[in-house]
Amino acid sequence: MSEAIKTAAPVEGEPMPAELKTAEIPTRRGPAPGDPEFLGALRDCCRSLLAEGHVQRIIAYRETPDSLRPEVAFFASPEETGDLVWDLFCNTNICKYLLDYRTFEGRIGVVVKGCDARGVVQLINDMQIPRDKVEIIGICCPGQIDPAKVESAAGEAWVSRVVAGPDSVEIVTEEGTEMRVPLESVLTDRCLSCRKPNPPVADVVFGEDQKGRISDEVFEQIAELERMSSAERDAFWNRHFERCIRCFACRNVCPACSCTKCVFDQQEPDWLAGERNQANQHFFQITRAVHVSGRCTGCEECDRVCPVGIPLRLMNKKLWKDVKDLFDSPLPGTKLGVRSPLVMWDPKDADSFE
């Protein structure tokens, strides 16, 4: 890539609307997850936001009989918040639901981890929802647990509940047996290499800043991919794309996918035909990766939900690395008012437009 592109960025695009310039520093802090006071304080916070009319809806999680799989829930009144929950199984990134509230008259509270909060900020930066319509209730996230890893650790016994400590978790089975395993052995893959567990923007924050887990594994894998010949790389991705069933879960959870009509849903012309062949599998995967690059917040929700285990994070992180190297821009979703270098232009750009 030419030097001109490198020095052209970051460029100042058109001025950002005023609502994007809201203060980024949270004014209030609550107890951390793991503190006995935490859940009560979180529920109180949500209850009073609804009771005092600061928000008309809160998107968070609700307890279910299967304690490893709390469900996303939408709280409309203070009375409903009694079964609001936040624990280490709140894997689902809820930021995308904000798009359902684009025309909602009222403010929406969202209970978000670091990765979810970046999605919220990205939606704000992409002009999908105004900053002042969202109350960001952030949680400094100690890492989330993969229910499948817990279940596999428990073997044939059914897991009744999991008590998480700072370094280990206690798995209690239905039969009443208990076992203790290291926390890292059951954390989700994305949490094992999470560098940004704290919400970058929030109105209220629970817990003190977490360090995150500094693992270079993903970037080592990317370096390995970069060293491959293009034929080897092609074979690598073919092997994975072949499995894609095109359920579109990756797109539907993605905070960078906010088009009102996705190109893959268009019928005239039918850009992506239903036929399963190599060209179509590549067209879908690569088009989506390139489309979200520069706006992908690295939440890895796509990687988490992919039922067939396509290592989407490798593709997205590689593209993020390239955008960062070329344009020196911050990780998308970490700063309000930042436009992705790939979605803005400037008449004074060092490169010509011809």
Added chain:
Amino acid sequence: MAEKLVTSEGLFTMVEKLLGRAQVTAPREENGIAVFGPVNSAGQVELDGPLPVIPEKSVVFPQSETLLRMDLGGEVPKVEAVEPEGEQVILGVRPCGLQAFARLDRVFLEGAFVDPQYRRRRDHTLIIALTCPTVKRSCFCRAFGYGPSDGSGADLQLTRLPGGSFHLETLTERGGEFVAEMEKEGIAGLTDAGAEAGSAARAEKARVERLAERSAAAVSTEGVVEGLDGMYDDPYWAQLAERCISCGICTYLCPTCHCFDICEKARGPEAERYRCWDTCLFSNYTLMAGGANPRPTVRERLRNRLYHKLNFFNHRYGEFLCVGCGRCVEHCPTNIDIRKVMAKAAARSRAQGVSVNG
């Protein structure tokens, strides 16, 4: 029917033999995920892993398949029907997969129209079932009246014995022919099962059935159909849909979902008509020419799927279109749980005092 004992090595050799004469589909591991997929060496077969994410249905109902080939170059277009070719073996089908095949058979083979593609594939597929090695919390087969050791619908059934060998049971004539053929090949490690192996297999089956008992206590089909009869316009569907991201995971991983779309493509004079999986969770599914859509929001789409599984199919065929494999429960990105929908419908049925036994 005949009972055999086969060592892991013997089974390995059998798969190697099969590879030369049929397309073999079996559970295999891909990037840490178990899937049913074509294998090209016996070493890829992974029978001890979890229930494969990709269901068995793709063997008889592939995600996309050509129906017609056309040559539009001449004065009169030439159209030729494409028939699936060759023999197939599907190894390691779980009891829920067998139940699913039985449901698909009713859709594709019963009634006035017999689907030729499906018929051809089904007739040329040998089914080797596997007694589930374990029962997960998401499994709820017992709610549908069968269990993890039920081989009904298979040609042969494998049961892994504690020592590592497999008990191989012949269930159909076709299965018997296969075993005879393998014996003629002189597979080392394939012997008649003695009384000991037979009772070990029965003990193993009893063990997994006991594991499945746990789900029987938690999930029931009683009152589900009746409850749903009166719930079509319930606000519940909107609440559930609020959380649904309208992806295709539950339908594409479902062993019984069988909706498809028919499309055509042309390049130069050569054209093809093909069909491919479709899902009622996608907005395009019911989109009509002119832009009208009778299922405009996720509420109608999700409701349709759940009714098809738990009500519509029952009214037409007298059985559920859900077989309790638990894939949708385990893989839903937002934890929508069909068992909770069943419980909700059952509760409604009780509240209405509808007779559930009549």
